[in-house]
Amino acid sequence: MPTIAIVGAGPGLGLSIARVFGEQGYEVALIARRQSSLDEMVAELGTAGVAAAGYRADILDRATLVRAFKEIAANHDPVEVLEFSPAPRGLEPGMVLAGPLEVSVANVQPHIDFYVHGAITATGQVLPDMLERGTGTLLFTTGPCSVAPMPTMGNVGIACAALRNWVLNLHDALAGKGVYAAHVPLSLDANDADPDTIAPHYWQIHSRGEGPEHLLTPETLRTGRDASDL
Template identity: 50%
Template sequence: MPTIAIVGAGSGLGLSIARVFGSQGFSVALVSRTQAKLDDLAAQLTAAGIDAAGFAADVMDPASVAAAFGRITERFGPVDVLEYSPAPHNPVPGLRNAIALEADRDSIQPQLDYYLYGGIAATEQVLPGMIERGAGTILYTTGGSSMDPLAGHADFAATAIGSGALRTYALTLHRATAGTGVYVAHVPIFAWIGAGGPETQPDTIAQHYWNLHTTRDGAELPYAAA
């Protein structure tokens, strides 16, 4: 049974992606900072007949990410799909937004740790094995400001810088893995998830991820609410 690891899993898009892949026969490994919340999400998936479990880790602590993926491998075996979508719905220690005129090292470095270095830490746990097997999918999710900083709110300049760095990493990794059997793509979301009509709902957006995994077409596939 193939396995998807969702890093940054929550009750919105992460859970919806888990349901989509789980319904297609995937086991689901959920990763975020709080074990109790992960256990609740896993219970919901298990009730729906999906093999799922939670593995607590902090993306700003590479050692905890490595430990979590070690436990994932023990439970499910190799990871076939990695979806990385750190989206803080609750305050993250040390992480704050800043407008461009106020952005400094103290506000930008944690954003880089959260988006870029967290993404690299997770990728390091799965990419070598994927390349060795000649198969795998890695999808990185950010807000639309990573692709177009002018599209985001001015208060999120530091976030746009951090997530933009992750975007650059994703696009260069897409090119570097060409011909290896590993598919890497970036998904910038131009929508407030769950804040509008059906096109903004996580269940709708999650289908976009399954389409990417199955079609494996393109380095960057934005999702925009109509």
């Protein structure tokens, strides 16, 4: 049974993506910081007939992330899909928002550690095996500040744009190797950000395996077409 590993899984989008892939025959490995949240999501997926397990890790503590993937490798078939979509919840240490005039090394570094170093670490745990098998998908989710300037998120945008740059280069470097990498920026307001509406697009992106970037906007959700189709 193929496995999807969801890094930064939460009760919103992460859970919905898990449900969609589970319905397609995937076993789900959820990675998150709080064990109670993992237990609740695993139980909810179980009631829907989805095989799932939770693995506790703190993205800012890379050793715990590496350990979580070792546990996944011991308990599941190889990871066929990695979905990376962490979002800070509550007041993470040092993870403040800063506008362009307030950006400093101190308030950028935690976001670099969270988004960029977290993604690189997670990818490093599954990519070698994907390359050896010649199959796999790597999906990285960010907010709109990765592709469009948002002054209120001056420091976060630096980190998310760096992650985007790496993923686009990764997509090109993996061409012809059987492994697909793509960036999925979400550009949605509160009325459009329904996880159960968004999640099926991740299955479409994975199953098609085309294009380095798939901007999910309100128009995408209405038409079923993302920016790469337009």
